[in-house]
Amino acid sequence: DQQVKQNSPSLSVQEGRISILNCDYTNSMFDYFLWYKKYPAEGPTFLISISSIKDKNEDGRFTVFLNKSAKHLSLHIVPSQPGDSAVYFCAASTASGTYKYIFGTGTRLKVLA
Amino acid sequence: ETGVTQSPTHLIKTRGQQVTLRCSSQSGHNTVSWYQQALGQGPQFIFQYYREEENGRGNFPPRFSGLQFPNYSSELNVNALELDDSALYLCASSPNPATYEQYFGPGTRLTVT
Numbered sequence: 567d568q569q570v571k572q573n574s575p576s577l578s579v580q581e582g583r584i585s586i587l588n589c590d591y592t593n594s595m596f597d598y599f600l601w602y603k604k605y606p607a608e609g610p611t612f613l614i615s616i617s618s619i620k621d622k623n624e625d626g627r628f629t630v631f632l633n634k635s636a637k638h639l640s641l642h643i644v645p646s647q648p649g650d651s652a653v654y655f656c657a658a659s660t661a662s663g664t665y666k667y668i669f670g671t672g673t674r675l676k677v678l679a
Numbered sequence: 680e681t682g683v684t685q686s687p688t689h690l691i692k693t694r695g696q697q698v699t700l701r702c703s704s705q706s707g708h709n710t711v712s713w714y715q716q717a718l719g720q721g722p723q724f725i726f727q728y729y730r731e732e733e734n735g736r737g738n739f740p741p742r743f744s745g746l747q748f749p750n751y752s753s754e755l756n757v758n759a760l761e762l763d764d765s766a767l768y769l770c771a772s773s774p775n776p777a778t779y780e781q782y783f784g785p786g787t788r789l790t791v792t
Contacts, residue, residue, distance in 0.1 A: 570721070598779045609683070609769055609783030610722070655721050659779055664735025666712060667781065669721030 569593045570658050572670035580678050585643040587673050589656030592637065596658040600667070601630060601641045604653045613654070614641070646677045681706055683772050683784035691790045692760050700755045700787045702770030710734070710773040711753040712781060713745060717766045728753055729776040757789075765791045 571590045579585045587601075597618040602610035616623040616630045616639070623630050629642045643650055653674050657667040684703045692698050704711050710729045714722035724737035728747035742758040751772075757764055767788050771781040 572721075600779070602783075607785065609771075609785045611783070612781075615779065657721075661777075664727050665773070665776060665779060665781075666724040666727060666735060666737065667714075667722070669714075669723070671719070671721045 568671075569596075570656055570668050570670040572654075572656055572673050574673050575671070576674040576676070578676045578678060579646045581648055582645045585641075585646045585650065585675055585677065587641040587643075587654050587656075587675065589639045589641075589670055590637060591639075591658050593658070593660075593668075594637070595660045595662060596668075597661055598659045599630070599632060599639050600657045600659070601628075602655045602657060602669075603650075604655060604672070610655060643675075646675075648677050648679050651675055651677050683770060683782050685768075685770050685784040685787050687787060688785070689788045689790075691792060694760055694762060694791055696760050697756065697758045698760060698789060700757075700768050700770075700789070702753045702755070702772075702784060704751045704753070704770075704772035705782050708772035708774050708782070709751050710776045711747060711751065712771045712773070713753070713755045714769040714771065715739070715766045716769060716786070717763075722769055725755070727776065734776050760791045762791050765789060 600615040601613040604610045653672045656670040712727040713725040716722040726736040746754045767786040
């Protein structure tokens with residue numbers, strides 16, 4: 567049972583354009599969502615997060631949007647840079663019980679110079 | 680401030696053997712979580728340790744066990760290795776168990792032949 571889904575395994579975007587990565591979830595108990603970026607041979611690095619009481623959070627070039635009614639979140643990167651090329655994981659968590667993450671399967675972003 | 684470190688980086692074991700993976704948490708962090716990331720998948724939560732006690736467990740069999748030491752470092756032990764145990768094992772540390780903040784180490788790549 568995949569509670570967090572990233573349906574696009576890969577995405578290619580031209581440098582300077584917008585990258586939009588999508589994530590869907592099924593568990594309405596999730597109250598915190600995060601995006602992690604992962605380079606080969608490294609652990610996931612925290613990128614940006616959003617609480618379920620918000621619908622948008624912005625940090626520089628990165629913005630996360632949350633649509634609770636649709637159980638959908640997205641990460642926007644504007645403008646995209648070649649250094650953004652990595653695998654992006656969406657993760658969800660809940661304050662009920664152990665604060666563990668449920669990860670999606672990841673989207674590989676390639677930003678073309 | 681030292682980040683999360685894991686050892687060894689790579690490991691090759693034979694089916695049926697036992698393996699121990701190690702993790703040193705970030706300075707000041709008392710909570711450690713372990714994740715398994717199979718190829719092409721997102722990380723999956725194995726268990727979490729807080730103050731030397733297991734503080735939550737994912738859907739993994741009992742042959743996956745752990746320890747946390749007084750200095751908050753941790754071990755993941757896997758007995759009776761199976762081919763499907765081949766994966767990247769990630770350790771994440773947190774300042775306490777009631778927070779969404781988790782900082783990941785670079786992982787240990789385990790190959791079971």
